[in-house]
Amino acid sequence: MSQPNAAVTDPRAHGVMKGFPPAADKLIQADDNSAWRFPGIRWAFSHERELNPTANVRRGSGAASILAYALRDDIDDLSFTCMDGRALTWRQSLDVNYTDGIVVLHRGAVIYETYLGALQPELPHLAMSVTKSFVGLLAAMLAEEGKLDPNAPVTQYVPELAASAYGDASVRQVMDMTIGVKYTEDYTDRSAEIFDYTLAIGLVTRPADYAGPKSIFEFLQGLKKQGQHGEAFAYKTCNTEVLAWIVQRVANTPIAQLVSERIWQKLGAEEDAYFIVDGTGSAMCGGGLNLTLRDMARFGEMMRCDGAANGHQIAPAKVVADIRNGADRDHFAKAKYSTLQGWSYRDQWWVAHDNLGSFTARGIHGQVIWVAPAAELVIARFGSHHVAANANGPLDHVSLPAYRALAEHVMRS
Amino acid sequence: MSQPNAAVTDPRAHGVMKGFPPAADKLIQADDNSAWRFPGIRWAFSHERELNPTANVRRGSGAASILAYALRDDIDDLSFTCMDGRALTWRQSLDVNYTDGIVVLHRGAVIYETYLGALQPELPHLAMSVTKSFVGLLAAMLAEEGKLDPNAPVTQYVPELAASAYGDASVRQVMDMTIGVKYTEDYTDRSAEIFDYTLAIGLVTRPADYAGPKSIFEFLQGLKKQGQHGEAFAYKTCNTEVLAWIVQRVANTPIAQLVSERIWQKLGAEEDAYFIVDGTGSAMCGGGLNLTLRDMARFGEMMRCDGAANGHQIAPAKVVADIRNGADRDHFAKAKYSTLQGWSYRDQWWVAHDNLGSFTARGIHGQVIWVAPAAELVIARFGSHHVAANANGPLDHVSLPAYRALAEHVMRS
Secondary structure: OOOOOOEEEEEEOOOOEEEEOHHHHHHOOOOOOOHOOOOOOHHHHHOOOOOOOOOEOOOOOOOOOOOOEOOOOOOOOOOOEEOOEEEEHHHHHHHHHOOEEEEEEOOEEEEEEEOOOOOOOOOOOOOOOOHHHHHHHHHHHHHHOOOOOOEEEEEHHHHHHOOOOHHHOHHHHHHOOOEEEEEOOOOOOOOOHHHHHHHHOOOOOOOOOOOOOHHHHHHOOOOOOOOOOOOOOOOOHHHHHHHHHHHHHHHHHHHHHHHHHHHHHHHOOOOEEEEEEOOOOOEEEOOEEOOHHHHHHHHHHHHHHOOOOOOOOOOOOHHHHHHHHOOOOHHHHHOOOOOOOEEEOOOEEEEEEOOOOOOEEEOOOOOOEEEHHHOOOOEEEEEOOOOOOOOHHHHHHHHHHHHHHHHHHHHHH | OOOOOOOOOOOOOOOOOOOOOOOHOOOOOOOHHHHHHHHHHHOOOOHHHHOOEEEEEOOOOOOOOOOOOOOOOOOOOOEEEOOOOOOEEHHHHHHOOOOEEEEEEEEEEEEEEEEEOOOOOOOOEOOOOHHHHHHHHHHHHHHHHHOOOOOOEEEOOOOOHEEEEEEEEEEEHHOOOOOOOOOOOOOOOOHHHHHHHHHHOOOOOOOOOOEEEEEOOHHHHHHHOOOOOOOOOOOHHHHHHHHHHHHHHHHOOHHHHHHHHHHHHHHHHHOOOEEEEEOOEEEOOOOOOOEEEHHHHHHHHHHHHHEEEOOOEEEOOOHHHHHHOOOEEEEHOOOOHHHHHOOOOEEOEOOOOOOOOOEEEEEOOEEEEEEEHHHHHEEEEOOOOOOOOOOOOOOHHHHHHHHHHHHHHHHHH
């Protein structure tokens, strides 16, 4: 079956959710799960708060920090070769990857910015697993402050997890996702635990006879061990939720407030961000952050600048350096990601170990913060690709070569 | 049964929704409707977005307008006599009325400000029927611009209502709530249509076999005529929803965006506001607006200043003057509100026709904007009283004399 392309599924062009009320065939709802199906996600990812309970990440009442602009007109025609051999231009790649918006910073100034689909500059977009990198950074910051010991057992902070897969795991193993836990992230397998997770949160409609967990914390306590900890990288969203539980308990502060106080207010964000929350008000920390594209670019630029932004040292330089150094590449190789060979995963960030020093936060539908220090480049991108894929998928085949081509381009000229 | 007092039900003092997870007996949820029961509302009214899908009312990315401060220390001890004969001080009245926060402006400067219960300066609070006055003002603004004809039939704008109670009503009758419709607002009667309304929105948990309307627009189409239009004031939330349907269709803009563009961004609001939305993303315009106390005070001050604020003429002076002039007092008298004798209701605002020129926006749990032009006074208050009452109730018995006493006090000194 051929997939509907980006133009055909563009929610703005097709009047999705317009009118009072919207036409029945243009309605995207939580109730019928249309908000989680393609092409519904093309609208929903820019409107999650209209579909779910959320917790505010407040920016404060001051003016936003200034984003410098130095727009370039030589980017759309930039050509590159995809991993699958196709030749594309930069502009073509945006549609191929169902891009909702992209902002590129070079030396801190915006050189490229575009909004497609339902996204607008002022609308927060679902960041999905980019969320994880916020949680990992906060955990690393708390560790640097001596408030959290990465070498401690998880149960030192969350004794409620003693009987779960995490009963004999360390915080570091959770931070770097080397946990042996029965949890499948395969979005094509309807029996995968990722769906139990969405039911526990209440993201999707629960069956009438649903008797499973009704909160993230309850869900985590039921996870069973499978394999060993500390031996292999295995990308599982439940690990981030465990890390967030630890972080919130250590800081005695909800994650939305932590991101606000420690990052958003200091960064001079343009808009409030928000987390989707479960039925008990607990934030979905494995993928529930929503933020605007420009604010995500500001955050990426802070990571490029060794943790400094807007006159504040938001994260200690030492913490950022440790993330960029990455983790055990042999552990990572066991995940068999053909598109990410030689990479590692540190503190919930993906580290390429390449000549650009690139490291990245990644979401399964094309959400990304891609930082290439050697090119002084930051790419913030939102997407709503019809394929949900952590790696090995069509997204990486196009995006990773596109990002590299742009980095090499700005380094040349 | 004696009612638990404000101190006993103070959510902050008692650790409601604290911890990861909160203790079971401190948990407020949408699922079990604890968020709509007293004392759950004492926390929930300051956290509605964590419980419901919402639409953002964006303030923009600039700095908030400056609120001048000229705090006075002679207000707490101000004494007055309640309608029921009790003598109270101003400070005592705050607890008696389960106040969550109150800001008083005199000549545009803050002379009194306090936060109680779960409210904080940066937290939006559920405004309930104060929402109606925003909708009424927008309708009057559109009428003044010639985009909406108050004398036109409702069906000119919303033909979908032809077979409903509104089939032979005028827009003006809707604006001033002189509609004959079978709809009971009695919160003590579980068969009242107000509960069908909350089920249609999805505010409360629907029974498993629920087959009723699943959106506000669908609910409105089912309302039946009872009595005549244009003869008597009858306070019914459904009328505001009809007016909001008209307003949104005429402006071809969702109400959250209208409030943002026409009011919030111009006012220099400190925080984004938001509307609770139904399952189709449509805003709850009869009571779903949430905003911070200071921003509500800014809005009230704009109404005191003939529509001008922060360098903008937000509402035409003519529109504000028409609201202040009120409507037919004989129509109003038929509602038999013992606490509001001699009042009228214009464009979804309550007008006292008193020597202070006072007019007000009112919510059933003590939410209020009270403007007294003769005293150059604006009171913005949020509350979570255990009794839900439009009038005649314990709220008015205490609050209205308190507001008058304060007005007379600042006029004297």
